[in-house]
Amino acid sequence: MTTNANDRSLKTTVTTLRIVELLRERDGAGVTEIARELDIAPSTAHTHVTTLEAQEYVVKEGDTYHLGLRFLGLGNFVRTRKRRFGKAEHYTNVLAEESERRSIFTVEEHGRGVYVHTSPGKHGVWTQSTVGKRVYLHSTASGKAILAHMPTERVHEIIDRVGLPQETEQTIHDEEALFDELAEIRERGYALNVEEQISGVRAVGAPVMGPDGDVFGALSVAGPSNRMKGEQFDRLTEVLLGIAEELELSIALS
Amino acid sequence: MTTNANDRSLKTTVTTLRIVELLRERDGAGVTEIARELDIAPSTAHTHVTTLEAQEYVVKEGDTYHLGLRFLGLGNFVRTRKRRFGKAEHYTNVLAEESERRSIFTVEEHGRGVYVHTSPGKHGVWTQSTVGKRVYLHSTASGKAILAHMPTERVHEIIDRVGLPQETEQTIHDEEALFDELAEIRERGYALNVEEQISGVRAVGAPVMGPDGDVFGALSVAGPSNRMKGEQFDRLTEVLLGIAEELELSIALS
DNA sequence: AATCATCATTCGGGAGAGCCGAAAATACTA
DNA sequence: TAGTATTTTCGGCTCTCCCGAATGATGATT
Numbered sequence: 001m002t003t004n005a006n007d008r009s010l011k012t013t014v015t016t017l018r019i020v021e022l023l024r025e026r027d028g029a030g031v032t033e034i035a036r037e038l039d040i041a042p043s044t045a046h047t048h049v050t051t052l053e054a055q056e057y058v059v060k061e062g063d064t065y066h067l068g069l070r071f072l073g074l075g076n077f078v079r080t081r082k083r084r085f086g087k088a089e090h091y092t093n094v095l096a097e098e099s100e101r102r103s104i105f106t107v108e109e110h111g112r113g114v115y116v117h118t119s120p121g122k123h124g125v126w127t128q129s130t131v132g133k134r135v136y137l138h139s140t141a142s143g144k145a146i147l148a149h150m151p152t153e154r155v156h157e158i159i160d161r162v163g164l165p166q167e168t169e170q171t172i173h174d175e176e177a178l179f180d181e182l183a184e185i186r187e188r189g190y191a192l193n194v195e196e197q198i199s200g201v202r203a204v205g206a207p208v209m210g211p212d213g214d215v216f217g218a219l220s221v222a223g224p225s226n227r228m229k230g231e232q233f234d235r236l237t238e239v240l241l242g243i244a245e246e247l248e249l250s251i252a253l254s
Numbered sequence: 255m256t257t258n259a260n261d262r263s264l265k266t267t268v269t270t271l272r273i274v275e276l277l278r279e280r281d282g283a284g285v286t287e288i289a290r291e292l293d294i295a296p297s298t299a300h301t302h303v304t305t306l307e308a309q310e311y312v313v314k315e316g317d318t319y320h321l322g323l324r325f326l327g328l329g330n331f332v333r334t335r336k337r338r339f340g341k342a343e344h345y346t347n348v349l350a351e352e353s354e355r356r357s358i359f360t361v362e363e364h365g366r367g368v369y370v371h372t373s374p375g376k377h378g379v380w381t382q383s384t385v386g387k388r389v390y391l392h393s394t395a396s397g398k399a400i401l402a403h404m405p406t407e408r409v410h411e412i413i414d415r416v417g418l419p420q421e422t423e424q425t426i427h428d429e430e431a432l433f434d435e436l437a438e439i440r441e442r443g444y445a446l447n448v449e450e451q452i453s454g455v456r457a458v459g460a461p462v463m464g465p466d467g468d469v470f471g472a473l474s475v476a477g478p479s480n481r482m483k484g485e486q487f488d489r490l491t492e493v494l495l496g497i498a499e500e501l502e503l504s505i506a507l508s
Numbered sequence: 509a510a511t512c513a514t515c516a517t518t519c520g521g522g523a524g525a526g527c528c529g530a531a532a533a534t535a536c537t538a
Numbered sequence: 539t540a541g542t543a544t545t546t547t548c549g550g551c552t553c554t555c556c557c558g559a560a561t562g563a564t565g566a567t568t
Contacts, residue, residue, distance in 0.1 A: 010270070013266055016264070051268065
């Protein structure tokens with residue numbers, strides 16, 4: 001999947017990054033645990049982890065190694081790198097306030113959706129939607145909203161790269177069906193997610209276009225299915241579309 | 255400095271991390287620029303940067319490489335890793351509200367202070383105090399508050415490791431003078447920074463102790479010197495100490 | 509206490525991987 | 539069209555990373 005044929009990738013760097021990833025998933029780990037999990041010699045794991053520690057990217061607490069606060073600076077940097085992200089944050093909060101649902105601003109990167117901002121909203125308290133989370137584009141409302149406004153060619157590239165994994169029974173896993181849906185989304189102006197990512201959860205997503213005509217990202221609101229239907233739902237959609245438009249305007253004027 | 259004698263550090267990993275650091279500082283860079291700056295061959299820089307891209311830690315925009323949003327997830331993870339950090343965030347905001355000054359919560363890592371939370375406050379708008387920023391402990395109010403409540407042995411270790419660089423004319427750069435100051439801080443209960451880090455800026459810092467008796471971090475307020483003196487200042491100190499105590503209590507009860 | 513078990517850490521040596529340099533490809537300028 | 543500065547590819551040599559075995563350190567079990 002990630003390993004192509006003529007791979008000039010640096011094995012050492014890849015191992016280091018896998019360790020970083022593991023330390024996040026496990027919330028810290030010991031040398032043997034890392035070695036076992038990544039199928040490398042304990043001594044090798046040790047060298048990697050001490051290198052990371054010497055560079056101050058990792059801290060040692062007792063016998064377990066943890067990700068250090070240096071990642072705070074890096075995370076904060078990418079979060080504030082584009083001025084548009086600041087605007088998006090504001091309108092994500094406004095959306096959560098007015099919709100009373102969990103609101104999320106998502107952008108595409110490497111063919112996946114990344115949550116750049118999230119705001120809980122009165123009735124949308126469920127967790128699991130943390131900043132930085134990576135999701136599939138084809139199984140989420142924001143993701144489909146983004147795909148719908150990309151050049152078809154790029155959509156194909158993305159499908160080739162990440163595929164269309166089925167996350168629930170409702171997930172669209174057929175390429176043709178997806179393209180039909182994307183056409184519908186363009187027509188309609190917003191995207192739906194009917195339990196396609198998580199059972200029992202529905203969402204609506206609206207694209208946020210940049211002034212250049214490219215998709216910048218997408219805003220979405222999500223909640224339990226029983227709170228996301230009927231006339232309530234129509235109101236939600238209206239609020240969402242309004243705020244997405246405000247955000248577009250705000251971006252265009254800067 | 256970072257290169258010890260019997261260094262088992264992985265050269266490849268170190269180079270990769272230096273590139274990451276450079277991409278942050280410069281806000282993206284091209285291959286040649288990286289190679290020139292780090293004194294490596296362009297082809298080498300290219301291999302590193304494409305490895306990072308393949309692992310989705312870096313994005314390519316035209317001919318320049320930028321840090322990617324994967325760091326968002328890592329940053330968010332370390333920010334929320336310790337439940338105490340959440341409490342600290344809340345009280346940092348309260349402090350900014352009540353003091354109307356820039357408020358910061360700092361912890362020690364690898365002998366340096368790291369800003370974990372910051373809140374602008376009505377009259378403390380000046381920037382440069384972003385989340386994740388790393389500062390010296392001996393030249394900041396929070397830093398000195400933290401040092402004052404560490405085992406003397408560790409303070410020596412830190413001085414040996416990072417030194418006492420002089421940042422302004424006021425910076426304490428003499429070891430003995432520093433220890434005198436730390437004793438005074440313990441006595442007084444809070445630390446001062448009189449233009450020791452940045453000319454024209456003063457700050458007050460209070461330690462935040464954990465229930466185990468170790469320093470957890472420090473809260474501080476900062477502002478331009480002319481707004482940080484007289485009876486105004488006494489009120490600030492009182493507010494700061496009160497909120498630091500509240501935070502300690504809140505931590506102890508969890 | 510003493511033995512055992514588990515894990516972290518050190519270190520030498522061999523294999524393989526990373527680094528360089530040269531050349532090709534690409535993008536801009538004049 | 540030629541010239542300049544960049545990125546990118548690729549072969550090969552050397553250095554470095556990785557492994558395995560040995561040593562320390564820590565804690566559990568009897």
